[in-house]
Amino acid sequence: MKEKLMEDLKWRGLLYQQTDEAGLEDLLSKEKISLYCGVDPTADSMHIGHIVPLLTLRRFQMHGHRPILLVGGATGMIGDPSGRAEERQLQTTEQIDKNVAGIKKQMERIFDFSSENGAQMVNNNDWVGSMSVIQFLRDYGKLLGVNYMLAKDNVASRLDSGISFTEFSYMLIQGIDFNHLFNNYGCRVQIGGSDQWGNITTGLEVIRKTHEEEVKAFGITIPLVTKADGTKFGKSAGGSVWLDAEKTSPYEFYQFWINTADSDAVKYMKIFTFIEREEIEAFEITIQEEPHLRKAQLRLAEEMTRLIHGQEALDQAIRISKALFSGDLKTLTANEMKDAFKDVPSFEMAKEVKNIVDFIVDSGVSPSRRQAREDVTNGAISLNGERVTDTAYEVSAADRLDDAFAIVRRGKKNYKMVKFV
Incomplete structure (x- = not known):
């Protein structure tokens, strides 16, 4: 029997901070909601550290709620100061667009887009990109005091090393996002990593300041994942x-x-x-x-x-x-072998027919010709998964996988990739 959603999240260790725990639990008990998580396209792929909030959002979807996936085409042009000691390198529009496309494909593997509560994907460049600087300053810049923004951890941690106005404005742009999704998508909750608390609470402040009546929106952060020894995960x-x-x-x-x-x-x-x-x-x-x-x-x-x-x-x-x-490499294709052994030591060798003894000495598999002969006759040498026991064996084009490389094994675990040039 499935547990209640919030109980399950607590058991899994996925709740770090909540803006109103009792209020959110009450809301979830009464209705199905929309909630969002954002990812900035700083690269054309996410890594596994990025996906914990997304997987948490997927858990909400599995309980009937609708996820909104925000890819930050606009915020990616600015750079989030959270968790950084220095300014990000600004990316071109073309690179951002390429990164957005790559991240979208990966999100499509994690979420269900076809069900009644199918995921929705949005890009904040659609509403932030067309905003004039005057509109930004008049409609939103007046909402937050500088002292409020300076007190946020993601800004306060950068005051000694320095922070540009560009990155200083990031939290306000993310606040605009939450407000836009609240108004246009009925989004009630933002989920993010623990470093996003300041940005999330800024979004709640923007929502509060731009609505006359009291509205209810919520924020949740996920703890940083570490290894048992306290070192960084991923x-x-x-x-x-x-x-x-x-x-x-x-x-x-x-x-x-x-x-x-x-x-x-x-x-x-x-x-x-x-x-x-x-x-x-x-x-x-x-x-x-x-x-x-x-x-x-x-x-x-x-x-x-x-x-x-x-x-x-x-x-x-x-x-x-x-x-x-x-040790049965014969079952693998050339591409699978290349993939499996790309991190093993390698040696470059000319494309020529060579006696097996010379071959394994020249490639450094065996330390001497005497040892090489013993290794071959004792059955300790395998070439592409085939044991070689004849010291007269000639390594030729037939042994070159994709005419580019061969995998030599000495003993049980001593592998080397020989690359033919």
């Missing part, structure tokens, strides 16, 4: 874990979740997946009793990869993982 050895398959492949994405520490697995299941409470609590027991099976990590990786990349990409990620674990 980074892998290669940097940020992106939702774009070109930046972080589905296999890498899958492996990121597989490598979750036992101490974090249940926490991440609560935050990132839609698995029900009873099942998550069962996984908590398996971590304590059978940690070596990594059942929770496997399920977490499957849920997240399917959500962001789809079932076909998940199947491919699982196939690559199994092939690497077993």
Whole structure:
């Protein structure tokens, strides 16, 4: 049996700050509402740190409420000062448009757009972009005092290092967004990360100042996700874990979740997946009793990869993982091998026929010709998943995958990619 929405959010650790907890719970008990979350197009892809508020918004949709997804075509041109020590590099209109298109595609994977309470996608450039500077200053600039704005954490934290008027105005533009959505879409709630509290409460202030009668709108923030050791979540050895398959492949994405520490697995299941409470609590027991099976990590990786990349990409990620674990690379395509081994040590070599002993010595797989001969005759060398035991074997064009590379393995786990140039 599904829990009440707000109880479920509390259990999952997804509520950090609320402007009026009792008022919002009362509203949700009486009617279905519209609520929004915004994402600025600072890049052409979101990374996994961006999606916690969005997944929280999706939970509201699953309980019958309508999500509004705001892509900040206008605010992305300005730059949010939240959580930064210095000014953002301004982007061109063309880059912003490209980024908006990329983010929209990713949102379409997370949300349902076709149901009765289907998600709506909006771009704040549609109402902010055409506003004159005089209209901005007269209609909105008068609503907030400078002292009010200076007291906000996202501004106060920048006063020593410096903040431009451009970024100082960001919170007011976001306030205009909330007010616009309140007036035109019946939007009653804004959801954001914990760094968005100042912007969200500014939006509520703009709504209050622009309506004669008392109106009810609400704000919720989501806590910052960290690892059990307190370090930042969302980074892998290669940097940020992106939702774009070109930046972080589905296999890498899958492996990121597989490598979750036992101490974090249940926490991440609560935050990132839609698995029900009873099942998550069962996984908590398996971590304590059978940690070596990594059942929770496997399920977490499957849920997240399917959500962001789809079932076909998940199947491919699982196939690559199994092939690497077993050492049976013959089941993989050339592209899958390239994906799986792109982070292993590599060596460039000319396209020529070469004896296997010379090949593995020249590429640094074996340290000497004597050792190379022993490795080959002992069955320790595999080329593209095929064991080579004949020291007379000639590495030729037939061994070049896509005529570009080969994967050599010495022993069980010592891999190297040889790139042919």
